[in-house]
Amino acid sequence: MDLLSLARTVKERVEEPITDALAVAKIVTDPRTPLLLTLSTLVVTPLYRASFLASAAGSGVLQCLAVRPCDLDSLAEHLEVPDDRQRLRAWLDIGVRLGEFDMREGCYRLKSNTAKLLAQVGNDAVAAALEEIMRFHVPVLLDAPRMLRHGHRFSLDDQDGTVIARSSLALQGFVQEAIDQTLERATPVRLLEIGCGTGAYVRYAAELNPRLTALAVDLQEEVAAQAADNMAQWGLTDRVEIRQGDLRTLDLQPQFDLVTLHNNIYYFPESERVEVLERARSFLAPGGRLLVTSSCQGGGNLGIDVLNLWFEYADFGGPLPQEDELVAQMEKAGFVDVRATQIIPTQPFLAFAGTNARPATP
Ligand SMILES: C[S@@+](CC[C@H](N)C(=O)[O-])C[C@H]1O[C@@H](n2cnc3c(N)ncnc32)[C@H](O)[C@@H]1O
Structure with missing residues (x-):
């Protein structure tokens, strides 16, 4: 019997006839x-x-x-x-x-x-978020000092990409609102989505604009495979191509009207973010737009602070963005009309949009 159960048993037994009063008193007064x-x-x-x-x-x-x-x-x-x-x-x-x-x-x-x-299908993202907390957030809280002592870092392999892709959908309301505010509906749109996860936001954009076609890319093989399965299930394979790939090495023409990065700018180290954003811009046609959505630092949300901590202890990525910094990075990467919008007041979730005014430098 462990100490907690022993203490509980003692508490429950004081109401019963006490056979060994001294022993019980000793424990209760401990x-x-x-x-x-x-x-x-x-x-x-x-x-x-x-x-x-x-x-x-x-x-x-x-x-x-x-x-x-x-x-x-x-x-x-x-x-x-x-x-x-x-x-x-x-x-x-x-x-x-x-x-x-x-x-x-x-x-x-x-x-x-x-x-x-x-157990309800509609709450799958919440169930996955609970799993993310237990499997990834708890270990960083538990092991941080030991990791520091041994110089150990988390790697991308420590994340189960398919769990993260599902739990990310807990932010669905915020991301969909950002897409609503950005997506052109009246003309055909060529969308490039980087780090597509389940592909749910490509699906949402495709439903909003029936003439939209998309290339959706994810770094993790199993995540891209799941997104491809989802597209087949949603009847979107003729409009959406899924590829496993890395934004940093993608070789694409500047052909897209919209490039989106939802919930993954912090998968890139801060020092590389301007370069990453320049790369995203290089895939945009002149006048094309970039939409980055992300939880941001500084909102007093404990879950976001622990996610931030996880990335501090990882050997990839970096801290969650701060509003002013990401706006400045987008401008440095050549975007104009850069705007940050807080989707819901008090919630530290922002949409950053900018326009590609000039052709990318070769
Ligand atoms: C937190 S998940 C978000 C998934 C999805 N965008 C969403 O919001 O539901 C981040 C995703 O970005 C992908 N990712 C990270 N770095 C990437 C890169 N360099 N190129 C492409 N995808 C990347 C990861 O594999 C992961 O699936």
């Missing part, structure tokens, strides 16, 4: 007991719940149980667990103990409202 109880309730149990829910959502168990209650064998089959039923049961039973699941007539079912909501 000055660490109140701290242990506070930690258990306010810190540890919520952390256990968050970890369990992130794992249950990420593995598809929540979605499975949302369809119907399942017994151990069918969950094992779903999770492709070949034979170790006992340990799977131990993990599921913790879900019951935490109040997320219920077990009746040999079947697990969803119990908590949070589990039920996270």
